[in-house]
Structures are given as structure tokens and as C-alpha cells.
Amino acid sequence: MTNLLKKAYDATWGKYVFAGMYDKFLSRVEKYGLSEKRAEMLRPAYGKTVEIGTGTGLNLPHFPDTISELILTEPYPHMVTKLEEKVRDHPRRIQVTVAGAERLPFPDASIDTVAAAMILCTVPDPDVALAEIQRVLKPGGQYLFLEHVRNSDPRIAKKQDIIQKGWYLFGNECHCNRPTIETLRSSSLEIKELKEDKMPGAWEFIEAMVIGRAVRPETDAPLASVSASTGAGSDCQDPNCS
Numbered sequence: 001m002t003n004l005l006k007k008a009y010d011a012t013w014g015k016y017v018f019a020g021m022y023d024k025f026l027s028r029v030e031k032y033g034l035s036e037k038r039a040e041m042l043r044p045a046y047g048k049t050v051e052i053g054t055g056t057g058l059n060l061p062h063f064p065d066t067i068s069e070l071i072l073t074e075p076y077p078h079m080v081t082k083l084e085e086k087v088r089d090h091p092r093r094i095q096v097t098v099a100g101a102e103r104l105p106f107p108d109a110s111i112d113t114v115a116a117a118m119i120l121c122t123v124p125d126p127d128v129a130l131a132e133i134q135r136v137l138k139p140g141g142q143y144l145f146l147e148h149v150r151n152s153d154p155r156i157a158k159k160q161d162i163i164q165k166g167w168y169l170f171g172n173e174c175h176c177n178r179p180t181i182e183t184l185r186s187s188s189l190e191i192k193e194l195k196e197d198k199m200p201g202a203w204e205f206i207e208a209m210v211i212g213r214a215v216r217p218e219t220d221a222p223l224a225s226v227s228a229s230t231g232a233g234s235d236c237q238d239p240n241c242s
């Protein structure tokens, strides 16, 4: 999308329909069981926890008491507004930070748990997002994910490819056909659990999903090379940033 088109889109569809009605759009699948799958994804969360692409905060009720600190990040201003409304009424102390997955404002190796639901479908480059997740995780720290993915049935995957252009506009730059399982497997994170599942009550072309847990290996490529290759972390506002 050109800048001008993107601005017009954000001020209309993005604000009033995508962000404004996001919870309503998802209410059917949440009721049919996505809500339980969110809880399943988040069950292992512990320690200092960051959520990426938090959206309107549909994961909020599912963070377990084993986390010590919760920071919710989201880059899209209209989603941030919705999120802040929810956080205001929440009994837990929560920090909301405006940031995209490719440039997280946290020092290297500072986070115990990174969680994200349905963001690798939307970020411009999933490999860059995964490298950034790896950068901020402590060695042994975990990344909890829930993603809708390319269907393993070639007949449905073909339909996903056909629908993709329209879906991208409807879903604020979401891709329904990304091979996210392969992307996860080819990252430097170590996949510990990966369950292929179905989004309950969803349309066929966004039904295939995956829930899992990956960890940053205790020893991985030198951090400097990860940061240098992504350009990430350079505008970190934390005094402990390296």
C-alpha cells in the first residue's frame, strides 16, 4: 500500500472496523474455543513476560500467576487505544508499550517469556520478528506462540492463495497463507512443543493453526550478530540496553 492509501485505510477501515470491531469479529471463534487455546498457549508463562502484537488484549485473561511482570506491546495506534481501555480496568499492574516485533525496546537477554498470538501472519517479515524475539529472550527463555498457518491440505492452501489479496485488505495486512510452521522450524529458536490444531468455528481458509513453545538455546550465535543482522534494539529506551 502507498503511504497515502495506508493513511486513508488506517483512518477509516483500520480504526473503525479492524480495531473498532476486532473483538466482535473474533467473538464467535473465542466462544467456540479459541479462548481455551489462548489459555493453553499461555499456561507455561513465567517471570518477566512480554506479549507482542497484543491487539485489543484478548490474551489478557489467560496469563497465569506464575508471571512476575507483564509488558504488552502493540504498534498499531488504534489497537493501543482499545488495549489501554482494557488494561485500565485490570487488577494486575501492566505496562503497555507501543512497539513492533522487529524493534522491541528491551535489552538483550532480559525476558523470561515472550508470548504472541496471530502476529506472524501480519508482521512484514516473520524471520526478523523471530530474530528479535530471540535477542530479547534470556538463554533458556521461552517463546509461546499461537498462529494461524498455511493449510497442509493443498486444496485449501490453494484457496488461501486465491483469497489472500482480499484478506490482506480486510485483515489489516494479515496473510492467511503464510508457511509459518516452516518459518518457525527454520529459526534459531529450539521448538519444544508444536501442536497442529484447528481454529474452532473459523472459516476454512484461516482454520489451520499451531500452538507451541520454543526456547532460546543456552548457547546460540553471538548476540551482536543477531542484532546487527536485524538492526534491532538500536533505539532501546531502557538504560540497560546494550
Ligand SMILES: C[S@@+](CC[C@H](N)C(=O)[O-])C[C@H]1O[C@@H](n2cnc3c(N)ncnc32)[C@H](O)[C@@H]1O
Residues within 6 Å of the ligand: 052, 053, 054, 055, 056, 057, 058, 059, 074, 075, 076, 079, 099, 100, 101, 102, 116, 117, 118, 119, 122, 123, 124, 174
Ligand atoms: C490478527 S491481530 C492479533 C491480535 C492479538 N494478538 C490477538 O491474538 O487477538 C495481529 C496484530 O499484530 C499487530 N501487528 C501488526 N504489525 C505488527 C508488527 N510489525 N509487530 C508486532 N505486531 C504487529 C496488529 O496491529 C494486530 O494487533
